[in-house]
Amino acid sequence: MPFTDIIGHDKEIEILKRGILQDRIPHAFLFAGPNGIGKKMTAFAFAKALNCERCKDDFCGECQNCRAIDGSSFMDVFVVEPREPDYKGGAVDHASGTIKEDDISGIQQRVGYRSQKGSKKVCIVDSAEKMNRVAQNKFLKTLEEPAPDSVIILVTCKPAELIPTVLSRCQRINFMPIKKDIISGFILDKLKCSKEEADVISSLSGGSIGTALKMDMDWLLKKRRHLIERFEGLSLDKAEDILKFADEIAKEEDLDAILEFLKIWHRDIMVSSVGRDEMVINMDMLPVIKKHVSGFTAERAVNGLMAIEEARRNIMPPRYANKQLAMENLFIGLAR
Numbered sequence: 001m002p003f004t005d006i007i008g009h010d011k012e013i014e015i016l017k018r019g020i021l022q023d024r025i026p027h028a029f030l031f032a033g034p035n036g037i038g039k040k041m042t043a044f045a046f047a048k049a050l051n052c053e054r055c056k057d058d059f060c061g062e063c064q065n066c067r068a069i070d071g072s073s074f075m076d077v078f079v080v081e082p083r084e085p086d087y088k089g090g091a092v093d094h095a096s097g098t099i100k101e102d103d104i105s106g107i108q109q110r111v112g113y114r115s116q117k118g119s120k121k122v123c124i125v126d127s128a129e130k131m132n133r134v135a136q137n138k139f140l141k142t143l144e145e146p147a148p149d150s151v152i153i154l155v156t157c158k159p160a161e162l163i164p165t166v167l168s169r170c171q172r173i174n175f176m177p178i179k180k181d182i183i184s185g186f187i188l189d190k191l192k193c194s195k196e197e198a199d200v201i202s203s204l205s206g207g208s209i210g211t212a213l214k215m216d217m218d219w220l221l222k223k224r225r226h227l228i229e230r231f232e233g234l235s236l237d238k239a240e241d242i243l244k245f246a247d248e249i250a251k252e253e254d255l256d257a258i259l260e261f262l263k264i265w266h267r268d269i270m271v272s273s274v275g276r277d278e279m280v281i282n283m284d285m286l287p288v289i290k291k292h293v294s295g296f297t298a299e300r301a302v303n304g305l306m307a308i309e310e311a312r313r314n315i316m317p318p319r320y321a322n323k324q325l326a327m328e329n330l331f332i333g334l335a336r
């Protein structure tokens, strides 16, 4: 699998390839950009390109080194990720884990070793913003006195959480969200769905192929319609229906995704009501959206969006409001 198999990051990859060809590779990179758009994948691809036995500024994916890197058995290429504390099991956890001082000592040790014959050491620090302050300060030393033949790649979606002295010592490469039509084409190729459905998935993916592929097709293509049918049928005259709907929704595992979708639904009706159909995300449901445009005011849209966001915040930590009550409140507020 060569660099060309990585979708939508031609410019970013060009910078990396140029560095290899000109033999001018910085000791440290910062790969910054939203989650799930391919930063870590590109970091691994770069590690392979630096160590591939067959290619100069690319990788074959088949030689011994490439395969060892893919199988995490190549000693000189390794990843550091945030972990939960030992008393919680110490598992990798990108949401609430931390990269600590000890992890930085580990990096310093590993990049300090003499590398295998002719290979380049690559340390990928994933979710680098999870380094705590002590770790970042310690890490600074590694950046100031880089080990020979080593490259450190900090991968992060929140570069602002890294201290300026760390940031200034890395060559920053900004990864942009992948364009909608590129994702749509990829999805169409990969999944058995219509062009319209591929466009919806692409719009909802936030520029991330990873997110697009993880989306639950069943929910996207069936549940969404069912949800809207029920939601738009809610009426203050039928309080019982509202309570039943709230109860069902509150029990859904993907409650957060449902609320996010309802926000997008409100947004879609709003943009359609001002004649900007081309900006609608749920394009495959445009006829249904059109049906609800009449009688829909900007005020109602804004109030709806705010109410959904408020409900979302209420049920999440640290508030942990009762989900059913929160949903009842929300749907009574949103029903006509």
Ligand SMILES: [Zn+2]
Residues within 6 Å of the ligand: 051, 052, 053, 054, 055, 059, 060, 061, 062, 063, 064, 065, 066, 067
């Ligand atoms: Zn290779």
